[in-house]
Amino acid sequence: MGAVRVTALPPDVSSALPVLDERLRGTRFVSLAPRSVLNSPAQTGMDFWSLNPYVGCEFGCTYCYARYAHRYVVERAHDAGKLDDAEFADFRGAHGWEAFEKRIFVKEGILAALDRDLQKFFRTAIRPYGDTAGTIVIGTATDPYQPAERRFKLTRAVLERLARYEGLSIGIITKSPLVARDADAFRRIAERNDLEILVSLVTVDVDLIRAFEVRSPRPAVRLRAVAKLSAAGLNVGMIVAPVLPGLTDDRRHLEALFQAAREAGARFIYASPLRLYPAIRDRFLPVLEAHSPALAARYRVAYEKQGAAPRAYARALTRRVQALQQKFGFPINRGMQDRYEKRLPPIQGELFAATRPAPP
Numbered sequence: 001m002g003a004v005r006v007t008a009l010p011p012d013v014s015s016a017l018p019v020l021d022e023r024l025r026g027t028r029f030v031s032l033a034p035r036s037v038l039n040s041p042a043q044t045g046m047d048f049w050s051l052n053p054y055v056g057c058e059f060g061c062t063y064c065y066a067r068y069a070h071r072y073v074v075e076r077a078h079d080a081g082k083l084d085d086a087e088f089a090d091f092r093g094a095h096g097w098e099a100f101e102k103r104i105f106v107k108e109g110i111l112a113a114l115d116r117d118l119q120k121f122f123r124t125a126i127r128p129y130g131d132t133a134g135t136i137v138i139g140t141a142t143d144p145y146q147p148a149e150r151r152f153k154l155t156r157a158v159l160e161r162l163a164r165y166e167g168l169s170i171g172i173i174t175k176s177p178l179v180a181r182d183a184d185a186f187r188r189i190a191e192r193n194d195l196e197i198l199v200s201l202v203t204v205d206v207d208l209i210r211a212f213e214v215r216s217p218r219p220a221v222r223l224r225a226v227a228k229l230s231a232a233g234l235n236v237g238m239i240v241a242p243v244l245p246g247l248t249d250d251r252r253h254l255e256a257l258f259q260a261a262r263e264a265g266a267r268f269i270y271a272s273p274l275r276l277y278p279a280i281r282d283r284f285l286p287v288l289e290a291h292s293p294a295l296a297a298r299y300r301v302a303y304e305k306q307g308a309a310p311r312a313y314a315r316a317l318t319r320r321v322q323a324l325q326q327k328f329g330f331p332i333n334r335g336m337q338d339r340y341e342k343r344l345p346p347i348q349g350e351l352f353a354a355t356r357p358a359p360p
């Protein structure tokens with residue numbers, strides 16, 4: 001954990017950054033000087049290297065599993081004496097999840113840390129004869145194009161640095177149309193590296209988006225970003241994660257999403273079902289309760305003993321997604337579970353029988 005410096009927004013920042021001011025009211029940026037920014041597979045248990053320029057995310061999706069990472073940073077800072085008790089309370093929020101959306105850690109000095117980490121990456125992740133063994137994925141825990149990026153431009157700086165290299169395999173995941181700003185950097189990266197841009201969208205139903213994602217960009221603007229990046233010749237696709245059992249997993253929702261992705265020029269789609277880990281439950285379940293008490297009761301039972309979706313449900317969902325991939329002309333068998341989630345906790349039990357997708 002690096003040094004933590006608390007930086008309140010100056011009073012006049014709203015006039016300088018009008019777009020941020022609309023979304024960041026009450027938000028405080030916190031400077032975090034990391035010793036390291038590139039997480040190795042050994043550190044995360046995932047089959048790829050990961051990088052997140054920010055900790056915390058103002059989009060505030062109720063199902064976001066990255067809240068635990070923010071809590072970890074805050075607790076480490078408190079334990080190390082970098083936050084006093086009053087600051088600790090502020091940085092956790094009344095229920096322990098609010099600060100994830102309101103107290104954003106900004107990894108200042110990210111390039112120095114990245115340069116150091118890349119040396120380690122090239123020592124350990126490249127097999128002999130030059131074939132790349134390690135994919136680097138940006139935005140696995142928080143959104144690299146969340147509103148803070150307009151001001152701090154850390155993601156842009158990382159892309160500029162990566163564009164100096166060749167032979168890398170790079171993925172980037174976001175819900176924000178701001179990703180289209182960096183089309184030029186992506187083009188330079190793609191000239192000499194394998195690049196995959198994933199725009200995240202769980203449904204085209206605006207009411208559901210507003211209910212469960214709070215401050216994320218509207219579906220239409222995300223789809224426009226896909227269209228812009230695709231028109232720029234970039235390898236852009238969509239990630240449907242999480243699919244929400246009983247809410248967005250029916251054929252009508254998924255077909256509308258696949259159709260929209262096709263029309264926007266997406267080149268692939270990944271999808272994976274909701275994981276409801278303990279750190280998410282307090283944020284997500286009350287919202288679901290307000291939306292559908294009956295469904296919330298079923299979620300409480302279904303996810304009582306594990307965070308992952310039931311195996312049978314996940315398999316049925318994969319079959320449905322693959323059928324839609326075929327119908328809409330996307331590559332098949334490239335689900336998130338195969339690509340970016342190989343070492344997640346094991347799936348247990350067979351639940352959600354009533355909401356399990358019927359065979360397509």
Ligand code: SF4
Nearest residue numbers: 057060061064142143
């Ligand atoms: S955009 Fe991504 S990182 Fe941000 S709150 Fe939503 S799911 Fe979490």
